[in-house]
Amino acid sequence: MAEATQMKVSDKVAITIDGMNKWYGSFHVLRDIDLTVYQGERIVICGPSGSGKSTLIRCINALEEHQQGKIEVDGTVLSSDLKNIDKIRSEVGMCFQHFNLFPHLTILENCTLAPIWVRKTPKKEAEETAMHFLEKVKIPEQADKYPGQLSGGQQQRVAIARSLCMKPRIMLFDEPTSALDPEMIKEVLDTMISLAEEGMTMLCVTHEMGFARQVANRVIFMDQGQIVEQNEPEEFFNNPKSDRTQLFLSQILGH
C-alpha cells in the first residue's frame, strides 16, 4: 500500500508556500512557513490547538489573508487580485469542521450551485455530475432532502461531494471529523481514503492518527505558528525527532 501510494506522487508542484508570515493584529500566528506540496501528495497536518494549522490551510484558498511571503497554487500566484483568488478557489476544494452546507438548499442544489454559477455548466450536466459524486460518497438517496434532515456524518460526506463537483485539483480538509460522533467518523474517513486512493492532492488538518498512518505520505507537526517537524508517517510516529513532537504524540496516543 505504502509503495503503491508513493508511486502516484509526481514531481509536479501543486502548492508552493515561500516565507509566509501572518499576523492577527500584533499576534504572529504563522511564522516563516515554507512548504512545497507535489501533485498527488497527501499531507496530514497536526499539532496542538492554536498552533496555526487551520490558519495555514485557510491561507491557501485565501479565506485568510497573509501579510508576507508568496503562495502559489497550481501556477497561480495568490495576490489581492480578486480574479486570481476566485480562480484558485474554484480549483481548490475545502471541507470544514462544521460542514457549512447551505441549509436553505437541497442536497442536490448544494452540489450543483457552484458548477452552475461559477463553471457555467448546464443544469442537467451539473445534476448528473452531482449524482455521480453523491453515489461516490454513498448517499444518492438523500439528494432531495435538506441538510438539516441528515446526520453529521452524512452532512460531511455531502460537503465532500459538493467540493468534488467543482472537479478540484487540490482538496483541503479542516478538521473534518472533529464535530462528529465516533460512529460517524469512520464513514467520513472511508470517503477520504477512497479519495486518496484516486490520487487527489490532499491537505488534511486532523487528529485522526490512524488515518494519517494509513493514507498520508507526509505528516507535518506544527506548534506556535511554525512547522516543527515533517516526515513520512512511519518515521514520524515511531521515531519523532523533536521533544515537542514526542510530547504531543505521547499525549494523543497515550490513552
Add this chain to the structure above:
Amino acid sequence: MSDTSNTVAFVRTETIPQMPPPAAETGAIKWMRENLFASIPNAILTLVSAYVIYSILAGVLPWIFNGVWNAQTLAECREILDGTSGACFAVLTERWPQLVFGLSYPASEYWRPSLAFVLLFFAAAPVMFFDLPRKMLIITLFYPFITYWLLWGGTVLIPILAFAGFVAGYLVYQRFVAGSFAAGFFGGVIAAMIVWYIGGFLIPDGANQNAMLRPVASRDMGGFMLNMMLGVTCVSLSIPIGIVLALGRQSSMPLIKWICVVFIEFIRGVPLITLLFVASVMLAYFFPPESSVDLFLRVVIMITMFSAAYIAEVIRGGLAALPKGQYEAADSLGLDYAQAMRLIILPQALKISIPGIVNIAVGLFKDTTLVSVISMFDIVGMIRGPILSSTDWNGVYWELLGFAALLFFVTCYGISQYSQWLERRLATDHR
C-alpha cells in the same frame, strides 16, 4: 415483585405494544375542567371574564345590528332611530366614493383605480407565492407602468418612456456588469437618464389634453386609495433599498460603509412627521426652481427613505445571525460577492428577517395616514376634514373611525397571516 429485581441481568425479548391513553384524558368536559375550572380562583376568573365579554357584546351588538344604512344626514338618521341605540352607517354608504377615492377624483373615472386595485392582486401573486408559474412575473414587471397610466391618466407616452428608460438601463447594465458591478450599475443609471432626458423632448406639448385617459392630478387623489398607493409603492421600494443599505453598511469599503451608516442613523433619528413636513414644505428648495416635483412623489421619497432605514437595520440583524461558515463555504466554492450574496447569504438572512420586515411594512402602511397632517386627503384626512366638518354628518365619529380601523385591521392582519405562512413555507432547517 417480579423476578427481574432479584438479579442484575435482564434481557427484553419483546417490545411493549402501543396503547391508547385512558378515556378520562380526552373530551370536552375534561378540557373545560382543566382549562376553565381547574381551581377556585381559576373558576372565579373565568366567570368574571365571561361577564366582561357579555357586557361588551351586549352593548355593541345591538348598536351594530340596529344600524341605519340609508339616510342622507345625521338628523335623518336620528329620526329613523327614534331614540333607540344604533349606529348610523348611512354615512358610509352616502360618502362611500369619498372614503375610497377622495374628494375630487372624477366619478366617471372610478373604474381606473378599481381596475388597478384588481390588477394589484395579479401583480403581487407571483412575488408572494413562488409556486405560481414564473411567467406571471411579466404582469408584475408591467404593473407599475400600467397603474401609473390608469391612476394619473394623460398621455400613454410617459409610462412608455419610463419603461424604455428602465429597459435601456438594464441592457447597459447587462453589457458592463461582467467587467465590474460599479461600471454596470452607473452605466445603467446614466443610460436610463439619457433616454428619459431625450424622450422628454419627444413628447408633444399638448399630449395630455387629447389623451385617451383623462389626466387626473395628484392633489385630486385621496381616500383609502391614497393609503394603498403610498403603502404599496413605499413597501415595494423600501425593501430593495433596505437590502442595499444593509449590505452597504457591512461593506469593507469605508466610504460606502460610512454613507450608509450616516444615512441610516440620521433617518432613524428623525420623526416621520418631520420628514413629511420637509416633503410638503421644504423639499422644493432642493430641486431646481422651475421644476415642480409632485407632492405625492415627494411624500413617497420621504416615507421610502424612512422605512428603508428601518428595514436595513432588520436585515443587518439577519445578516449578523448567519454563521461565518456560510460566507466561507460560499467563498471556498469560488462564488463571487454578488453570487454569494444573492444565492447563499440573502435568501437565508431575509428568511430570518421576515417577521421584522413585515412588522415595518405593517407600521409603514398605517403610517400613511400621517399624510393627513400635511393636508393630503387620505382616508383619515377625508374623515377629519370634508366629512366630519360637513353640516350633514357632523358628529359621526364612531362609525367613520371604526370603519377606517376595520379597513386597516383587515389589510394588516392579512399581511401578518401571509408572513406566518411564508415562514412555515420557507422552513427547511428542521431544527
